[in-house]
Amino acid sequence: MNWNEAYKRERKMEWRDVALAIHDSVSPEQALRFYRPDLDIRHNRCPCPIHNGKDYNFSLTDSGYKCFVCGASGDVVALVKEVCELSTRADAMKKIGCNKIAYAHHKD
Numbered sequence: 001m002n003w004n005e006a007y008k009r010e011r012k013m014e015w016r017d018v019a020l021a022i023h024d025s026v027s028p029e030q031a032l033r034f035y036r037p038d039l040d041i042r043h044n045r046c047p048c049p050i051h052n053g054k055d056y057n058f059s060l061t062d063s064g065y066k067c068f069v070c071g072a073s074g075d076v077v078a079l080v081k082e083v084c085e086l087s088t089r090a091d092a093m094k095k096i097g098c099n100k101i102a103y104a105h106h107k108d
Contacts, residue, residue, distance in 0.1 A: 045060070050070060
């Protein structure tokens with residue numbers, strides 16, 4: 001294995017650790033309430049923030065989300081990526097990491 005391959009493997013492990021830390025500390029509902037406070041979330045459902053739906057077809061769980069109209073689904077990182085219109089999951093992880101302290105103080 002050359003140096004470049006070892007470096008890539010190490011960086012991949014670092015991102016995996018960041019993703020696991022995010023999943024352990026920020027729920028999709030917390031992220032959605034923080035980045036889209038205008039949404040009316042009731043009983044873990046709300047209008048879809050991805051396709052700007054009007055009905056409560058967007059479902060939130062402790063570990064992910066699913067829209068029963070447009071089919072969007074994923075984890076908290078994917079949700080932040082879509083809602084904040086970011087280009088990569090890495091950008092979403094950075095954004096979540098920068099705001100992690102704010103989540104703790106943000107009212108649910």
